[in-house]
Every structure is written in C-alpha cells, then in structure tokens.
Amino acid sequence: xxxxxxLAVIPGDGIGQEVVxxxxxxxxxxxxxxxxxxxxxxxLGARRWHATGETLPDEELESLKQHDAILLGAIxxxxxxxxxxxxxxxxxxxxxxxxxxxxxxxxxxxxxxxPLAGRPDIDFVVxxxxxxxxxxxxxxxxxxGTPAEVATEVSLNxxxxxxxxxxDAYERANARPRKKLTLVHKxxxxxxxxxxxxxxFDRVGKEYPEVTTDYLHVDAATIFFVTQPERFDVIxxxxxxxxxxxxxxxxxxxxxxxxxxxxINPTGEFPSMFEPVHxxxxxxxxxxxxxxxxxxxxVSLLLRHLGFVPQATRIEEAVAADLEAxxxxxxxxxxxxxxxxxxxxx
Amino acid sequence: xxxxxxLAVIPGDGIGQEVVxxxxxxxxxxxxxxxxxxxxxxxLGARRWHATGETLPDEELESLKQHDAILLGAIxxxxxxxxxxxxxxxxxxxxxxxxxxxxxxxxxxxxxxxPLAGRPDIDFVVxxxxxxxxxxxxxxxxxxGTPAEVATEVSLNxxxxxxxxxxDAYERANARPRKKLTLVHKxxxxxxxxxxxxxxFDRVGKEYPEVTTDYLHVDAATIFFVTQPERFDVIxxxxxxxxxxxxxxxxxxxxxxxxxxxxINPTGEFPSMFEPVHxxxxxxxxxxxxxxxxxxxxVSLLLRHLGFVPQATRIEEAVAADLEAxxxxxxxxxxxxxxxxxxxxx
Ligand SMILES: CC(C)[C@H](C(=O)O)[C@@H](O)C(=O)O
Ligand SMILES: CC(C)[C@H](C(=O)O)[C@@H](O)C(=O)O
Numbered sequence: 181x182x183x184x185x186x187l188a189v190i191p192g193d194g195i196g197q198e199v200v201x202x203x204x205x206x207x208x209x210x211x212x213x214x215x216x217x218x219x220x221x222x223x224l225g226a227r228r229w230h231a232t233g234e235t236l237p238d239e240e241l242e243s244l245k246q247h248d249a250i251l252l253g254a255i256x257x258x259x260x261x262x263x264x265x266x267x268x269x270x271x272x273x274x275x276x277x278x279x280x281x282x283x284x285x286x287x288x289x290x291x292x293x294x295p296l297a298g299r300p301d302i303d304f305v306v307x308x309x310x311x312x313x314x315x316x317x318x319x320x321x322x323x324x325g326t327p328a329e330v331a332t333e334v335s336l337n338x339x340x341x342x343x344x345x346x347x348d349a350y351e352r353a354n355a356r357p358r359k360k361l362t363l364v365h366k367x368x369x370x371x372x373x374x375x376x377x378x379x380x381f382d383r384v385g386k387e388y389p390e391v392t393t394d395y396l397h398v399d400a401a402t403i404f405f406v407t408q409p410e411r412f413d414v415i416x417x418x419x420x421x422x423x424x425x426x427x428x429x430x431x432x433x434x435x436x437x438x439x440x441x442x443x444i445n446p447t448g449e450f451p452s453m454f455e456p457v458h459x460x461x462x463x464x465x466x467x468x469x470x471x472x473x474x475x476x477x478x479v480s481l482l483l484r485h486l487g488f489v490p491q492a493t494r495i496e497e498a499v500a501a502d503l504e505a506x507x508x509x510x511x512x513x514x515x516x517x518x519x520x521x522x523x524x525x526x
Numbered sequence: 527x528x529x530x531x532x533l534a535v536i537p538g539d540g541i542g543q544e545v546v547x548x549x550x551x552x553x554x555x556x557x558x559x560x561x562x563x564x565x566x567x568x569x570l571g572a573r574r575w576h577a578t579g580e581t582l583p584d585e586e587l588e589s590l591k592q593h594d595a596i597l598l599g600a601i602x603x604x605x606x607x608x609x610x611x612x613x614x615x616x617x618x619x620x621x622x623x624x625x626x627x628x629x630x631x632x633x634x635x636x637x638x639x640x641p642l643a644g645r646p647d648i649d650f651v652v653x654x655x656x657x658x659x660x661x662x663x664x665x666x667x668x669x670x671g672t673p674a675e676v677a678t679e680v681s682l683n684x685x686x687x688x689x690x691x692x693x694d695a696y697e698r699a700n701a702r703p704r705k706k707l708t709l710v711h712k713x714x715x716x717x718x719x720x721x722x723x724x725x726x727f728d729r730v731g732k733e734y735p736e737v738t739t740d741y742l743h744v745d746a747a748t749i750f751f752v753t754q755p756e757r758f759d760v761i762x763x764x765x766x767x768x769x770x771x772x773x774x775x776x777x778x779x780x781x782x783x784x785x786x787x788x789x790i791n792p793t794g795e796f797p798s799m800f801e802p803v804h805x806x807x808x809x810x811x812x813x814x815x816x817x818x819x820x821x822x823x824x825v826s827l828l829l830r831h832l833g834f835v836p837q838a839t840r841i842e843e844a845v846a847a848d849l850e851a852x853x854x855x856x857x858x859x860x861x862x863x864x865x866x867x868x869x870x871x872x
Contacts, residue, residue, distance in 0.1 A: 256714070262724075263717040271715070295752045297643040314660075314681070319718045325725065329685035331718040335660070339675035366766070368602070369617070370660060371609040372667045372677040378608075379671065399773035406641045406752060406777045420712070424770060427745035431752045 184216035185486060188247040188451065192225040193265075194460025195470035195513075196253025202472030202517030203251055203479045206498075209521040210483070210491045220247070224269055226257035235268030241276055249482050250277075250453035253475065254460035267317060274310050277450035279443035280341065281348050282310035282419075283481065284426040284457060286409075289503045292434030296406060302433050304412035307349040308422025310443055312341040313373075315419045335420075337373040342380050348446055349416035350388045360413035361385075362394040364401045364421055377418070401425060405432060430457050437471030438499075440478040442485060452485055454478040468512040473499055476520055491524075498523035530562035531832060534593040534797065538571040539611075540806025541816035541859075542599025548818030548863030549597055549825045552844075555867040556829070556837045566593070570615055572603035581614030587622055595828050596799035599821065600806035613663060620656050623796035625789035626687065627694050628656035628765075629827065630772040630803060632755075635849045638780030642752060648779050650758035653695040654768025656789055658687040659719075661765045681766075683719040688726050694792055695762035696734045706759035707731075708740040710747045710767055723764070747771060751778060776803050783817030784845075786824040788831060798831055800824040814858040819845055822866055837870075844869035 189204065191197040204219065211217055222240060229235055244250060255270045274282070288294055288302040318334035346363075353361040363381045367374025378395065385393050396404065398421045404411055405428050417425060430439035439457035456474030464470055477499060484492035498520050511519070535550065537543040550565065557563055568586060575581055590596060601616045620628070634640055634648040664680035692709075699707040709727045713720025724741065731739050742750065744767045750757055751774050763771065776785035785803035802820030810816055823845060830838035844866050857865070 262714045262720070266714040267717065295643060296641050298641075314679075315715055317717075319681075319716070321718045321722060323685075324722075327685050327689070329722055331683045331722040333660075333681040333683075333716045333719045335665075335679040335681070337677045337679075339669075339673050343673070366769075368608045368612040369766075369769075370665070370679045371613065371663075372665045373679045374608070376667060376670075376675055376677040399769050402748065402770055402774040403777040403782065406774070407781075420715075423712075423715075424745050424748055428748040428752070428774070431749040435753075436749065 183214060184218065185211075185249070186247045187217060187219045188244050188250045189219050189221045190224050190250060190252045191221065192253040192255045192460060193227075193257045194254055194462040194465040196225070196255070196460055198465070198468070198470050198513045199456060199472040199475040200251060200253040202513060202520075203475040205517050205521045206476045206495060206524055207479050207483075210494055210524040211488070212491075225255055225265060226260050229260055229265060235265060236272050244273070245277070245450060247451045248486060249451050251475075251479065251482065252453055252455035254456065254458065256460045257462055271315060271317075273453060274443050277443075277453065278445045278447075279310045279453060280345050281442075281444040281446055282308035282422060283442040283444055284308060284422070284429070285440065285481075286426070286429040286433045288433045289438065289500055291503050291506065292438065294432055294434055296409070296432050300408070300410045302409045304409070304429070305352065305414050306422055306426050306429060307345060307352060307414060307416045308426060309341065309345045309417070309419045311419075312337050313419035335370070335373055337376060337418075339376065339380060342377055343384060346377075346381050346384050346416055349414055350384055350391055353391045353414040354388050356413060358413040359390050360392045360394070362396055362412060362415045364396050364398050364415055364417040364425065366398050366421070368397060373418070381416070398425070402428060405429060426457055437474055438477065439474050440481055442478065442481040444485060452482070454482040454485075468514065470513045472513050472517050473520075476517070494524050495520070529560060530564065531557075531595070532593045533563060533565045534590045534596045535565050535567045536570050536596060536598045537567065538599040538601045538806060539573075539603045540600055540808040540811040542571070542601070542806055544811070544814070544816050544859045545802060545818040545821040546597060546599040548859060548866075549821040551863045551867045552822045552841060552870055553825050553829075556840055556870040557834070558837075571601055571611060572606050575606055575611060581611060582618050587618075590619070591623070591796060593797045594832060595797050597821075597825065597828065598799055598801035600802065600804065602806045603808055617661060617663075619799060620789050623789075623799065624791050624793075625656045625799060626691050627788075627790040627792055628654035628768060629788040629790055630654060630768070630775070631786065631827075632772070632775040632779045634779045635784065635846055637849050637852065638784065640778055640780055642755070642778050646754070646756045648755045650755070650775070651698065651760055652768055652772050652775060653691060653698060653760060653762045654772060655687065655691045655763070655765045657765075658683050659765035681716070681719055683722060683764075685722065685726060688723055689730060692723075692727055692730050692762055695760055696730055696737055699737045699760040700734050702759060704759040705736050706738045706740070708742055708747075708758060708761045710742050710744050710761055710763040710771065712744050712767070714743060719764070727762070744771070748774060751775060772803055782820070784819050784823065786820050786827055788824065788827040790831060798828075800828040800831075814860065816859045818859050818863050819866075822863070840870050841866070
C-alpha cells in the first residue's frame with residue numbers, strides 16, 4: 181500500500197461536478213493523516229468539446245496515465261450529438277487504459293426503496309467485460325441516410341479478452357462466502373461469441389472446484405433480477421449485456437443513486453477509473469438534488485483497489501449506517517456528503 | 527375475413543405439446559360454427575433432431591407456407607446443443623417467413639402476482655424487429671478453441687428493415703388511445719445502427735403528428751420497466767433489445783406464463799406465427815403444471831391477425847375474467863384450458 185495517492189479527477193458534465201466534490205470530501209476525511217493525496221482536475225466533457233472540439237487529446241491521455249487512479253463524475257449532455265463524448269472520452273479511457281474488468285456491485289442497503297415487493301436480500305456483483313464485445317466501435321454505415329442504407333455493428337470477442345475477465349470473476353467468486361458464479365450470455369443465438377464464452381467459462385472453472393457455476397441467457401437473467409435476485413452472487417458477462425443488467429440491478433437495489441462502479445485494469449499497467457453508474461442528469465444539475473452516494477461508494481472501490489482496505493470498508497459501513505439513520509426528509513448533495521464525511525472521520 | 531383457417535401446428539419441445547393442446551381447445555371453442563378449422567401438425571424440435579438430424583427440412587418449410595397461420599408451442603431442449611434448434615428451426619421460420627414484426631403485448635391483469643411493489647398500471651406493447659440486428663447469424667470464429675480464438679457477431683441493419691417495422695409501430699401507436707411511441711436502442715455506443723434507427727424513427731414520425739415520441743437507451747429502459755412501467759404505450763426496438771426487454775416485461779406483468787407473442791408478416795406474403803414468449807421448460811414438462819394462458823393469448827393474437835376480432839377480444843376478456851375469479855389454488859394445464867374454453871364458448 182502506497183502512502184500517497186496521485187488521483188486524476190474528471191468531474192465531467194451535469195451533476196458530475198457536484199457528486200465528485202462530495203466524493204473528494206469523503207476521500208479526504210477517510211484517509212490517514214500520513215497519506216498524501218495529490219489531485220489533478222481535468223476539464224473534459226461537453227463544455228470542453230463545445231469550446232475546442234476536443235474530447236480527449238493525446239497529451240491529456242498521457243497525463244492521466246501518470247496517476248494511481250481516476251475518479252470520474254459523469255459524461256454526456258443533450259447539447260452534444262449522442263455518441264461523441266461517450267465514444268470519444270468515456271469509452272476511449274476504458275479502452276486506452278485496458279479496463280477489462282468493469283466491476284459493479286449491487287446491494288440492497290437497509291432502509292432504501294426498492295421497486296420490488298417483499299424486499300429480497302440482494303448482494304451480488306457484476307463483472308462486466310470492459311474492452312470488447314459490441315463496444316469496440318467496429319461497424320459502419322453504407323449509403324447513409326438513403327433508403328438503401330445498411331448499418332453494421334460488430335461484436336469482437338477474443339479468447340484472450342474473455343479468459344482474463346472470466347478468470348477475474350472466478351477469483352472474486354472464490355473469495356466470497358457463497359462462491360457462486362453465473363455466466364450470462366445469449367449463446368443460443370450469438371453462437372460464435374456465446375460458445376467461446378461458455379467454453380472458456382467451463383475450462384477455467386476446472387481450476388476453481390469450489391465455485392458453483394451456472395449459465396443463463398441474458399433474457400432469462402432479467403427475469404431473475406426481478407423475481408429472484410437473491411440467487412446471484414457473482415455474474416460475469418459481456419460488455420453490452422453487463423451494461424443492460426447493471427442498470428436493472430441498480431434499479432432493483434435502491435436506485436441508480438447508489439450504484440458504484442470501477443473500471444479496473446487488474447494488472448496495474450494503467451490507472452483504474454471509478455465512477456457512479458448513473459449519468460450526468462442535466463435535468464437536476466445545479467439543484468443540489470443529486471445523490472452523491474454512488475460516487476462515494478465508487479471512492480470506496482477505488483480505495484480497495486489501491487489497497488486501502490480498512491478505509492474502503494469504513495466508507496461502506498458509513499453509507500449503510502447513514503441510510504439506516506435517515507428519516508426520509510430530503511437532503512441536499514452537500515448534506516449527504518457532509519454526513520458521510522463526518523461518519524468516516526469519526 | 528375468411529371463413530376457414532388452415533392452421534399449421536408445431537407443438538415442439540417440453541411443455542410445448544401440452545400448452546398447444548389447450549390453445550387449440552380454446553380456438554375450437556371460440557370459432558363460429560361455420561368457420562372451418564383445418565389443422566396440420568408438424569413433428570419438429572428435439573425429438574425429430576435426435577431421430578433424423580433434421581431441424582427444418584425444405585419440404586416442411588414449403589408445406590408450412592401453405593397455411594394461414596402457425597401456432598408454435600416451444601422449441602429447445604437441454605439434450606440438444608444450444609443454438610441448433612433455435613437457429614435451425616425457430617429463427618429459420620421467423621426469417622424465412624419474413625416475420626419482421628415480433629409483437630409482444632404486456633399487460634398486468636387483475637389478481638396476478640407482480641414482483642413490483644405498488645402494482646403499477648401496465649399496458650404496453652413491444653414491437654420487436656424480427657429479421658435483422660444481431661440475429662442474422664452473421665459472424666464466425668477463427669482459431670476456434672485455441673487461446674488465439676477470435677469470435678465475431680455482426681448486427682446487420684437496413685433502412686428497408688428498420689423503416690417497415692418503425693412504420694408498423696407508429697400505426698399501432700396511432701391506433702391506441704395514448705398514442706405514444708418509444709424507441710429503444712443504444713445509439714450512444716452502437717452509433718451506426720443506432721443513428722440509422724433514430725433518423726428513420728424521426729423521419730417517419732413526421733407522418734404521425736398525433737403520436738408523441740420518446741427515445742431511451744436500452745439500459746435506461748430496463749430501469750423504467752421496473753420503476754415506472756406505466757410510462758410506456760408502444761415500444762419499438764431492435765431484435766436483441768426486444769428479446770431482453772420482453773422477458774423483463776413478462777416478469778413484471780405476472781410472469782412468463784402470461785406472455786403472448788406474434789411473429790407477424792404484415793404483408794400477408796407468408797403465414798404469421800404465434801407462440802408464447804416462454805420456453806420449453808423441460809423441468810415441468812409432463813407434470814401438468816404448465817400455464818397454457820400465454821399460448822391461449824397467442825391464439826387471441828392469431829385470431830386478431832386473421833380478422834376474427836370479436837373472437838380475439840373474447841379470449842382476452844375470458845383470460846381477464848378467469849384470472850379475476852381464481853382463488854389461488856393451483857390448477858392443472860388442462861383445468862385452465864377447460865375453464866377458458868368454457869368461458870369463450872359461453
Ligand atoms: C454512457 C455509456 C457509454 C455507458 C456504457 O454504455 O457503458 C454507461 O451506460 C455505463 O454503463 O457506464
Ligand atoms: C429461443 C430464442 C432463440 C428466442 C429469441 O431469442 O428470440 C426467445 O428467447 C424468444 O424471445 O422468442
């Protein structure tokens with residue numbers, strides 16, 4: 181564990197700025213006195229794109245690389261054509277820094293609202309592949325805008341890419357009490373990619389005899405997310421299926437305001453990046469209504485990744501205690517951040 | 527409206543046989559005396575494949591074509607490698623008969639169990655594209671089974687294919703009281719296909735000034751399916767997103783036992799095919815536990831498609847009344863079929 185953290189901060193768009201401020205507040209409060217925190221803020225996102233046309237210049241990418249980790253708020257604004265910032269900035273970072281494990285824990289905290297009747301016991305983590313599948317930007321369009329247009333999207337999958345994320349998921353499952361791993365894909369239709377995923381999943385599984393395994397088609401998985409979410413422990417899945425499933429998971433576990441994520445490069449070759457699952461929510465930006473908890477829980481993932489395990493746990497416990505204690509009256513972004521900072525410092 | 531129906535019947539695997547028998551029972555009961563119903567049963571599915579290696583021979587496809595409609599139970603069995611029957615039979619039929627509108631209504635009937643707290647008012651229909659997207663079987667794998675394997679899946683989308691299904695969805699939205707149409711895609715990542723869908727959606731929308739439109743990314747759509755399903759009226763979406771969303775829709779509206787679907791060729795060039803959304807459920811096959819309601823509601827879609835509108839409505843009303851009247855004690859497949867047959871005949 182290093183006694184200093186060089187943290188790159190990308191507040192981004194909409195509520196990004198507001199929630200990241202709270203994340204940093206809690207981070208500062210939880211760190212031991214002797215740990216030096218150096219932060220560098222990057223002006224990336226819609227404002228920058230409007231001003232300069234840039235999404236992520238090469239020098240900035242180089243500079244970001246010189247950090248131990250990245251904290252990101254949210255990217256995207258309706259004033260920018262759909263895809264420009266997502267592909268030019270967010271996905272560019274995930275791909276450039278080889279964030280092949282997109283880690284998204286889902287837990288139903290006490291005293292939170294779930295749309296599910298009966299409040300099932302939910303505590304699982306999705307290991308979403310982060311650098312392949314339909315996210316590679318492969319594809320194109322021919323005769324664009326005419327009645328004869330053809331558009332393709334290519335899902336690229338490699339044994340190299342699938343095996344490393346599957347192995348990571350087995351490790352995580354093996355380290356949890358229930359030791360259960362579910363592969364989600366659609367191998368009855370996407371037979372090429374699906375069979376490769378399944379074969380690798382089965383083969384690597386032989387090295388983890390204590391892990392119980394299961395396979396579900398993605399459509400069936402969505403059913404279980406709402407009827408029987410307690411059946412899941414660790415889920416490993418493709419980039420797109422993981423995107424869809426983790427929004428659904430967030431919805432059933434108290435909402436997108438609590439869903440944290442880590443874009444992890446487990447080899448340590450590049451900095452990992454931590455961000456709430458939610459978007460930039462321009463409709464509530466500046467109103468103080470944004471819930472910073474998802475960002476603060478992302479800071480917890482960041483700390484755990486950097487080896488500050490007790491501090492990471494302290495944040496999680498603080499969030500649980502804070503949710504338990506709240507009385508239902510609305511609190512501002514700042515108030516939630518202050519409450520959590522006080523708890524972790526305490 | 528023709529006074530005779532030539533119906534091809536594919537019971538298929540698992541519970542398929544059992545639920546189709548009830549579908550035919552109710553169909554016979556609801557049809558006016560003077561309508562001649564000719565059925566022809568096709569032995570297709572796992573048994574046939576094990577016996578002969580065939581999934582759907584050309585002569586059978588030719589013969590199926592000579593019908594007004596097809597009623598299908600369920601396809602798939604764990605004894606057959608994943609994908610063989612799905613691609614060789616079910617999807618082959620959808621593609622060969624150009625079923626470009628995969629129609630999947632979702633309605634929360636009275637007195638049914640939903641996993642959602644608060645029982646929102648759900649009544650929407652998904653128009654899922656049925657002949658393109660990632661379902662075309664385009665793709666492949668190189669160096670299969672080696673550490674250097676690469677597997678691709680290509681999503682193919684054409685303006686021709688997108689426009690016809692989008693137009694169908696506008697027509698359906700325009701004919702409903704709320705007149706609202708939501709496009710679901712992922713155009714911030716799948717920019718080629720996504721932008722084509724969105725451009726066509728916007729352009730065709732100009733012809734339907736009374737229809738209110740909305741766009742959602744597929745991940746966000748899953749959130750609304752559980753937190754605010756009442757916001758949807760008609761949804762139009764891609765083949766794969768539609769697959770995922772309609773299982774989720776079935777789960778939130780009383781379960782997959784009630785979800786009906788129609789694979790429709792609106793031009794009438796080929797027979798349309800009606801089937802429950804659920805699978806062959808081999809675990810309960812032969813136990814009499816299968817709920818035939820989804821198949822019976824699929825028969826209602828079939829009748830509406832063939833112009834037997836009052837009969838179609840009678841089935842829907844019978845299902846609503848039957849669900850309303852039940853007292854919670856379990857009923858067998860047969861008992862539910864009998865009850866519904868009695869109601870529609872009555
Ligand atoms: C903004 C978008 C590109 C992104 C994704 O699809 O991965 C988001 O939905 C997420 O889940 O982080
Ligand atoms: C069995 C499978 C090929 C099929 C699909 O993916 O379309 C099913 O899930 C469905 O929704 O009808």
